Amino acid sequence: MTTLIACSHGTDSPEGRRTVEDLVDLVRQRMPGTRVVQAFVDVQEPTVVDVIERERRLDDVVVAPLLLSVGFHTAVDIADAVRPHENVRQGEPLGTHPLIAEVLAARLRTAIAGTWLPGDHVVLAAAGSSNPAAVADVAAAAEHLARLIPAPITIGYASAIEPRIGAAVASARRDGAARVIAASHVLAPGYFAGLVRKSGADLVSAPLGVDVRIAEVVVDRFGAA
Numbered sequence: 001m002t003t004l005i006a007c008s009h010g011t012d013s014p015e016g017r018r019t020v021e022d023l024v025d026l027v028r029q030r031m032p033g034t035r036v037v038q039a040f041v042d043v044q045e046p047t048v049v050d051v052i053e054r055e056r057r058l059d060d061v062v063v064a065p066l067l068l069s070v071g072f073h074t075a076v077d078i079a080d081a082v083r084p085h086e087n088v089r090q091g092e093p094l095g096t097h098p099l100i101a102e103v104l105a106a107r108l109r110t111a112i113a114g115t116w117l118p119g120d121h122v123v124l125a126a127a128g129s130s131n132p133a134a135v136a137d138v139a140a141a142a143e144h145l146a147r148l149i150p151a152p153i154t155i156g157y158a159s160a161i162e163p164r165i166g167a168a169v170a171s172a173r174r175d176g177a178a179r180v181i182a183a184s185h186v187l188a189p190g191y192f193a194g195l196v197r198k199s200g201a202d203l204v205s206a207p208l209g210v211d212v213r214i215a216e217v218v219v220d221r222f223g224a225a
């Protein structure tokens with residue numbers, strides 16, 4: 001049997017925790033016959049190291065990151081935990097999958113109450129990482145999103161990388177945007193989602209949240225690992 005370890009960041013937000021749990025439940029429903037368990041890289045327990053240690057004795061294991069971009073957590077935390085074990089594999093993060101762009105577009109449509117206006121500008125608001133590979137992943141996510149919405153898109157980061165979200169919002173306005181909408185490129189409510197809300201955008205979309213399309217991406221990443 002194979003165990004899928006759904007490894008998210010971890011958050012102090014009760015709503016964020018519930019969101020991730022519900023998302024993992026959706027994954028579980030789609031994978032009868034696979035053991036699906038949660039693990040975390042930061043803030044919450046159990047750690048991915050501990051869960052791998054527990055699961056690898058009985059099963060093949062795939063760690064499916066519930067993270068959007070390659071970054072410190074995928075390339076160091078998860079990779080280091082996986083590397084010593086022959087029967088443990090690591091899946092790709094989720095954010096470059098076209099279905100994620102569909103969810104982003106749906107959250108944006110809700111934020112604008114269904115109507116795009118001339119002069120709308122979207123800032124794709126991502127966490128940011130000290131790992132430069134994150135930039136390419138967020139750019140790929142922006143390209144997918146660009147096919148689905150009529151507004152121009154620029155990118156802003158909550159931490160580690162310039163431009164920050166607030167700066168990206170301000171420069172869109174300087175360049176003539178009539179309405180700036182921040183697209184929350186985060187999985188769940190929490191600290192980073194809060195930073196996006198405070199970025200000064202006119203409207204802010206909800207985190208990706210609980211959605212069967214995201215569960216589908218997790219299953220896909222599991223299958224490709």
Ligand SMILES: C[C@@]1(CC(=O)O)c2cc3[nH]c(cc4nc(cc5[nH]c(cc(n2)[C@H]1CCC(=O)O)[C@@](C)(CC(=O)O)[C@@H]5CCC(=O)O)C(CC(=O)O)=C4CCC(=O)O)c(CCC(=O)O)c3CC(=O)O
Pocket residue numbers: 009010011012013016042043066067068069070071072073074093127128129130131159160185186187188189190191192193207
């Ligand atoms: C509140 C905090 C936890 C706390 O300490 O309480 C927190 C929370 C969350 N981070 C999330 C995501 C990511 N965090 C990183 C990276 C880092 N996160 C760090 C700190 C903190 N992260 C604390 C705030 C400190 C502050 O900024 O003031 C860094 C700086 C230092 C460290 O870990 O110690 C480390 C830099 C490592 C490096 O780059 O060197 C990456 C990028 C990457 O992986 O590289 C991603 C995106 C992964 C992806 O792509 O998905 C999510 C999920 C959001 C969602 O739902 O999607 C939450 C949960 C939430 O928002 O609540």
Ligand SMILES: [Co+2]
Pocket residue numbers: 009042
């Ligand atoms: Co973090």
